Amino acid sequence: MRFSDSPELEQWRAAVRGFVDANWRRPGDVTDFDEFNELEGDEARRQRWLDKLAENGWLAPAWPKKYGGADMSVLEQFVLSQELHRAGAPVSRQMLNLVGPTIMLHGTDEQKAEHLPPMLRGEVAWCQGFSEPGSGSDLASLQTRAVRDGDDYVVNGQKIWTSGAHKADWMFILVRTDPDAPKHRGISYLLLDMKSPGVSVRPLVNLADTHIFNEVFFEDVRVPARNRIGEENRGWYVGTTTLDFERSNIARAVQARKSVDRLAGYVRDRAKGGNPVSADYRIEVAERAVETSICELLSFEVVSVQARGGVPNMEASMNKMYGSELSQRLAYTEMHVTGMAGQYRRATGLAAEHRIQAASDYMTTVPATIAAGTSEIQRNIIATRGLGLPRG
Ligand SMILES: Cc1cc2nc3c(=O)[nH]c(=O)nc-3n(C[C@H](O)[C@H](O)[C@H](O)COP(=O)(O)OP(=O)(O)OC[C@H]3O[C@@H](n4cnc5c(N)ncnc54)[C@H](O)[C@@H]3O)c2cc1C
The missing domain is CATH 1.10.540.10 (Acyl-CoA dehydrogenase/oxidase, N-terminal domain)
Structure with a gap:
């Protein structure tokens, strides 16, 4: 085809x-x-x-x-x-594709008018307050509490792995508003001004020695009830609104194709220079090339479901899992093929000429199989929702 x-x-x-x-x-x-x-x-x-x-x-x-x-x-x-x-x-712009469509679909006209234009103009930065120390994959077990007090909610608790919280003006946050309801039905979705008294942000530095995410603490933080998106206790269903634009996640396939092309060019040039890459590693590159084609096909499948008016589910999970795991395999292959030259944060010599940054890719792809739902969770979705296999 x-x-x-x-x-x-x-x-x-x-x-x-x-x-x-x-x-x-x-x-x-x-x-x-x-x-x-x-x-x-x-x-x-x-x-x-x-x-x-x-x-x-x-x-x-x-x-x-x-x-x-x-x-x-x-x-x-x-x-x-x-x-x-x-x-x-x-x-x-950061988080635009997460919070924007949610406000678009579930927000009031006032909320849309207040938040969407400055978001598009890049005048405000957002962060996502979903994960907690005890609630990541099982997000619906989240414990950050919001209690209604007059026209406000009073928020207490903690979020973690909050990307960009240290630069954010606003947070879209899931909070528990009914602790007695079944866990998915006691959650609300709020927009929280990060300058509110009682918010504190503590940095978490990642493996690549970069400060991207944070812990965020809330102590009696008042959030006006008009900043709730959707109905009280229906926040779970608001929160699951995902982005349309990037669901196909063609970014991973495009990036994989570039990496394979660069690796192939590098291997050819090494052979021309009389210093060929070992046969084992050449085979590895060939395997990554095959996998990259599969990754592209998975992206096409997702977009074809969308184009027919459907909502990709198993297809999106297959694409996310496969693409993120491929990004790690590609980084390992880059490490193998470039050897010592690739171990620098910035590649040097022939590797640099081919724009291969093995060490950097190796470190930056580690979180790919965790962020936005781990590979295990994607496999669960494929098995249960996709293939109808029994749980447990
Ligand atoms: C780079 C990065 C950026 C992030 N940014 C944000 C952000 O901005 N905002 C935010 O809210 N969160 C963010 N996160 C958090 C992310 O959503 C969570 O890390 C992720 O959902 C996993 O949750 P956890 O870390 O609590 O791991 P856990 O859920 O504790 O999982 C631990 C291990 O157990 C496995 N596991 C858990 N449940 C099951 C199961 N049912 N079946 C099989 N295996 C299971 C997992 O796959 C994993 O290997 C970010 C994470 C990363 C890595």
């Missing part, structure tokens, strides 16, 4: 590429994914680019135009995402 764009999608892809060439690339740029990592410091450029996306409605392509979106079809979103990832361009 061969996959190709319809004539309309082909045109759309050309338009997106033209836009990327005009607005993201600079003369002489190496146009790949890692470019963005290297430009982390270039915040102004990043913001200018995101503003351009926002102007076109491309930061929230699935949203209605009146809220700053672009009303795009599923396939148009897929092509947009594919091309932006290929170019190594930033695709979103």
Whole structure:
């Protein structure tokens, strides 16, 4: 089977590429994914680019135009995402794709007007307050308590692994409002101003020596009840609203394809230079190439379910599990193939010429199989919801 764009999608892809060439690339740029990592410091450029996306409605392509979106079809979103990832361009503002669609679907008109425009303009940063020390995979067991007091909720408890909390203006948080109800039915979804008295943020530094996530503590924090999204005690169902735009997760397949292409180029050049990579490692690269094709097919499957109006479930779990595990296997293969040269945080010599950053990929892909639902949880979903296998 061969996959190709319809004539309309082909045109759309050309338009997106033209836009990327005009607005993201600079003369002489190496146009790949890692470019963005290297430009982390270039915040102004990043913001200018995101503003351009926002102007076109491309930061929230699935949203209605009146809220700053672009009303795009599923396939148009897929092509947009594919091309932006290929170019190594930033695709979103932090958490926009998580909290935005939730407010869009479940928020009141006032909440939409208050929160969506500044979110698209990048004027506010958000963080996600879901996980707790005792509640990660079993999120519905969360204990952070919110008690109604007049027009406010009073929040007490703790969240953990909260990415970006140290820079966030707002948190979307799941809290327990009815401790006596069955666990899924006693949860509410609130928007919490991080500047509220009683909020404290403590950093957690990860394996790669980077400060991304945090612990967040709440001591008698008052949250106006008008900041609740959806009904009281129905927050679980609000919280499970997920993003439309990135469900296909083409990013992983695009990144895997780039890694395999780079590795193959590196192995060829080593052979040309009279220093061939061992046969075992060449076979490893071939295996990763096959797996990358599978990863692409899984992304296509997800988007094809969406394009038919369905909600990908098992397909999304297969894609998430396979893509995240592949990213780790690819990093191991990069380590094997590049040897000592790849052990530096930034690769050097021939590896660097091929833009392979083995050590960095090795460390940064560790959390891929944990964040957003662990591989075990994805396997459970595939087994039970997908294949109808018995639980336990
Ligand atoms: C990089 C990163 C960023 C994150 N950012 C955020 C964030 O911004 N906000 C936020 O709220 N959370 C965030 N998280 C937390 C993330 O959602 C949780 O780590 C994840 O859901 C797993 O929960 P846990 O860490 O409590 O592990 P646990 O749920 O305690 O799991 C421990 C182990 O047990 C396994 N396990 C658990 N239950 C089952 C089961 N039923 N069957 C089989 N195996 C099982 C798991 O797979 C895992 O291997 C982030 C995590 C990472 C790694």
